Amino acid sequence: MDSPFRLTLPVLFGYVPLGMAFGVLFTAQLDYGWWVAPLMGIVIFAGAAQILAVGLLATHADLLAVFTAMLVLNSRHLFYGLSLLNQFAGAGWRKLYLIFGLTDETYSLLTSRPRGSDFKAEQSVDLRITFYNQCYWVVGCALGAGLGSTIEFDSTGIEFALVALFIVLMIEQYKALQQQLPLWIGASSAGIAVAALPAANQLIGAIILATGVLLINYRFTYQHHSEAKGRGHG
Template sequence: MNSQNKFIRSFMYAAPKTVPVLIGFIVLGIAYGILMSAHGIAVKWSVAMSLIAYCGSMQYVAIGLFLAAFDPLYAFFMSVMVNARHLFYGISMLEKYRGMGWLKPLLIYVMTDETFSIQCGQKVPDDIDRKVFYATVAFLNYFYWFVGTLIGAVAGQLITFNTTGMDFVLTAMFVVTFTEQWITQYNHKPAVIGVLCSVASLIIFGSGSFMIVGAMALILLVMTIFRKSVDEEAEL
């Protein structure tokens, strides 16, 4: 009985945190579904991409791959590069996903920017089951993206409501996560390094897909050079 209460309490703690993702993924999922259908790609491929690859911005990039000449090797390396930031999420989650048992590969499979942001945004309270918390966030987000894609691909043209700017909801969520981390951490060096290196990469490489890889390389470089001074207690 007690464990059932803890399960429900943990679920109820986690679910509201995904509301911004619910809005963002429905809007962007619909946009993706519409775009795929507008290019004459069948609904099943839109859904397959969202369920199997589940990689947000790379799915937009992949539309071009479906329309161009067949080149799976290029598709593979393109998605490694566009998704390279997941390497950082994995390194960040090595400790947190320890002891997740059979859930672990599933949690890794459905990792996204948004899931990472929620799971890493704040300390999980002691009375919350971490497994339930991580699983709820990860699988709800996955479900939202699937639903959005399906709506967009099947019935996207029926939407007349002006959604311009609505995708800002995900930016807003990342800004909130950043602010929350800033408030709860006294060591601000990693956050400052992240922002400055990313801005530098944006200036150097422009806003194309190389921007992320460039930013990651710069972050690693600066972190490594200034390791001693950066590595004050920064535990979540």
């Protein structure tokens, strides 16, 4: 079986450059010390949220708006926990760190690796995977911020890494689901929100709209199931 370190290698190659992109963006757009970038990697540990944070810091956004924006941007994590409820059960102090470190990439590794029956042993493997991932991320943030402040480098457009990351994750989600409908629901909700709402409310508006459509979609599917069941028993 692969060691935890080997399992995390793809994340090493993803997190260091992405963390560096964040670090470079951070020092290019803000006047804070370079060490603030790795500090954010230590206490926040979220790629998209930290890149969004640069823009919010630059405009000195209201803290309530920051809180809302972070909740909305990270709302997909609400649903990651659902598939790990049983795996993390009884992990004690470890559980807090496992939950804290549940990024997209950690989630993918933890849910796709084969598991034995020894819960405690599996949880310590989970813990090491999470910790290695965070180390890569913090190192990336520090490198980017450190180099960004010493090397002349035109970083215009580097924030596109976030769009590219979302496109990649969308393709991965599609490959896992093999269904187009969720993508169309998300894309059209976003289109409607952008057309109808001011920039600050577009993300939250689109998420609420999309969740509403998924609820309707669920009612239809569930109703059909229970009707089919009812007929079956009748």
